[in-house]
Each structure stands twice: as C-alpha cells, then as structure tokens.
C-alpha cells in the first residue's frame with residue numbers, strides 16, 4: 001500500500017508528538033518522533049512517504065497538492081489539541097477524497113471511543129507508536145493489535161488494550177532519510193543537521209502532571225539504536241537529540257550506550273535526565289560519549305509541590321544534581337512547571353530565585369496544562385479549573401491555560417513573561433552565552449532562538 005505519514009498544515013508552527021501538542025516556545029521544531037518510529041515500522045511492508053508541513057512550512061493548498069501527487073491509500077496523521085479544529089477540517093476533507101485516515105495524538109489519549117463516535121472520518125487511532133499495531137491493522141489482523149481504538153464491523157468504536165507497556169520493544173530502523181533535510185531547529189544543537197532519536201519509550205516515573213508517565217516504559221535493544229545511529233553518521237548526521245525522557249534510568253544499558261557512542265567518537269548530543277539519576281559515573285560516561293547538554297526537571301522550589309505532584313525528589317536533590325552536571329562540564333537546562341493551583345506571586349519569586357541560584361544555561365518555564373490522560377487533568381476538572389469538553393488547548397504551556405487559586409490567567413501570563421525576561425536579559429548571562437558559542441552555525445541558531453524567545457515574552 002502507499003502510506004503517507006503526515007504532519008498536517010496549520011496557521012502556526014505546532015509541535016504535535018508524543019501525545020502532547022503545543023506551539024513552539026522559541027523557534028524550535030524537532031522531528032515528530034511518533035512519525036520517525038512509524039516510518040521504520042511501515043517501511044518494512046509498505047511504500048511510505050513523509051510529509052511534514054510544519055518543517056516545510058506548507059500551507060493547506062501546497063499540502064493537498066503534495067498529497068495528490070503521492071496519492072496514498074492510507075494517511076497516518078498526527079493530530080493535536082493545539083490545532084484540533086484545523087486538523088479535523090483538513091483530514092475530514094482527505095477522507096472525502098476516499099483516503100483512509102488513521103490518527104495519533106493527545107486529543108485521542110483519553111475518551112477515544114467518544115472521539116471516534118463524533119468524528120466518522122477517523123478510521124482508527126494509534127495509542128502507542130513503538131509497536132507494530134499499524135501493520136496489524138492494515139493487514140486486518142485485529143487479534144494482534146495491542147493498543148488502538150478501532151471500529152467493529154458495524155462501525156462502532158472499541159478501545160483495545162492488550163499492551164504490556166513494559167519490557168523491551170523493537171522497531172525496524174527509522175527512515176530518517178524520508179524526512180525533510182531542512183526546516184527543523186533545535187535550540188541546544190551544536191552542529192547541523194541533527195536527528196531526533198529514541199532509545200526507550202515512555203517513562204517509569206509517576207509525575208501527575210505529565211503525559212509520558214501514563215505510557216508505561218519500554219527500552220530498545222542497544223544494537224538497534226546503534227544501527228540507527230550508524231546509518232545517520234554515514235549520511236553525515238552526528239548531532240542527536242535523544243528524546244528519552246530520563247536518559248540513564250536503566251543504568252547498565254545507559255553505560256553500554258555511552259561506551260558505544262564513545263567508541264564512535266564523533267557524536268554530539270543532548271538528553272533529558274533527572275537529578276536523582278545523573279550521578280558522577282553516568283555523567284562522566286555521557287560526557288566522554290559526546291553529550292554536551294543535559295535537560296532536567298526542577299519543576300518547583302517548593303518541596304510540598306514536588307511531593308504533591310509525585311516528582312520523587314526534593315529541591316536539595318535538584319541543587320546537588322545541577323551542581324554535579326556543571327562539574328562535569330555539561331550545559332544545563334532546567335525545566336519548570338508554574339501555574340499549578342497552589343501558585344502565587346511569592347512562589348513564583350522563589351522559583352526564579354532558584355533558577356538563578358542553579359546558574360542554569362537555559363531556563364524553560366512551562367505553564368501547568370491539564371494534559372489528556374493525566375491525574376492532574378482529573379484534579380483540575382474536579383476543582384472546576386478545567387472543562388472536560390474543552391478539546392482545544394496549547395499543551396506546551398506557552399500561554400496560561402488555567403487560573404491558579406489566587407492568580408487569574410492574565411496575571412499568571414504576565415508574571416511568567418517577566419520571569420523569562422529577568423532570567424535571559426541579564427548582561428552577565430548574555431555575555432556567558434556569547435562566550436560559549438563554538439561556531440557560526442551555533443551563533444546563528446542561538447540568536448534566532450533567543451530573539452524568538454524574547455519576542456514571545458515581551
């Protein structure tokens with residue numbers, strides 16, 4: 001079959017992958033990792049093309065022309081709550097042309113049967129991009145499907161849940177070569193081009209505001225990851241964004257990966273990890289293996305908030321973790337969640353103070369959003385802060401989606417913007433950033449990202 005993997009067009013630059021959709025916070029856009037994984041799975045048996053209208057900046061007309069030229073029988077498309085009305089208009093029109101439409105995205109992450117009932121143009125929804133469900137579905141082997149919402153013979157939606165959501169998984173080598181060679185930007189990349197790679201799927205931690213913690217946790221065999229990286233290297237791609245949510249969570253495997261990267265000697269990469277995972281042994285191995293930037297969750301300066309949302313560590317662990325990363329000569333990115341119901345002006349002030357104390361290279365502030373399928377969403381609905389029928393939202397937290405108990409959405413957004421300006425516009429900080437730039441490519445990227453970030457926070 002001819003199968004098209006589609007990131008549909010939109011009025012803004014959307015990131016829709018890993019069951020979370022958002023507008024970009026500065027100017028970054030990485031490869032949609034769901035489609036990256038599915039490209040390997042599908043290419044084993046079908047004729048596959050990738051059309052990423054975000055990376056290629058294609059409008060609706062240009063996208064439709066490209067679809068017509070390929071003339072796929074099946075479209076597997078990303079959808080997102082951030083762009084739900086646009087996605088629905090575009091894809092239902094494609095269904096009208098006789099194409100089969102299979103979707104994956106946050107908006108189907110809960111109450112998916114209800115969604116399919118309301119949206120007759122959707123043939124089925126995928127809920128896991130690391131398994132072979134798409135192949136089984138296209139082969140009509142429904143008994144082999146693990147995690148999908150399908151239609152029975154009468155067209156009634158049914159949610160299938162047979163997945164183990166743990167252990168290991170294999171995907172045939174993702175076909176990075178099918179993705180556009182230009183159009184993706186990653187703030188922390190030191191060279192171009194870069195690739196987005198997964199060595200595991202999901203996350204074993206239970207942070208209640210996070211969707212990835214609801215997906216289970218599975219790892220890929222080291223040999224499969226290396227096959228993917230070696231193919232990328234053979235095409236000159238040596239900069240990698242590992243999208244694993246906690247690099248090093250399975251210690252022995254992470255050290256094995258690092259040893260193999262070190263032996264190759266030419267990789268340059270960024271990864272997420274946690275302050276309670278990144279000890280000296282792991283950080284030293286990561287550094288030797290080419291890692292230059294580490295992203296870790298700070299979330300909040302308050303131990304009470306960290307405990308209430310099941311983060312699993314305290315602020316003193318965060319302080320020690322970031323100091324350790326810096327000692328190993330790695331750049332630090334701290335991510336924060338602000339605007340939880342408990343938030344007030346004093347707690348925001350403490351958060352900014354912590355960000356400054358940690359001496360971060362980059363601070364990423366995310367507004368609390370009731371992401372589909374999370375315990376936090378259930379609580380926000382219970383507190384009357386979120387409406388369960390509201391399907392359209394930016395899950396990246398660039399805007400204030402929720403009021404807190406003491407701050408309305410406008411005040412919250414204004415305070416967040418002022419925190420971004422106070423962090424990034426310090427002369428000493430700007431000078432340090434400038435000095436750390438290693439090449440012209442990186443300088444261009446930093447200026448582009450920096451200007452986009454500041455403009456969005458004026």
Ligand code: SF4
Pocket residue numbers: 203204205206207210211212213245246274297
């Ligand atoms: S916030 Fe990070 S550690 Fe917590 S569940 Fe999500 S991905 Fe895992």
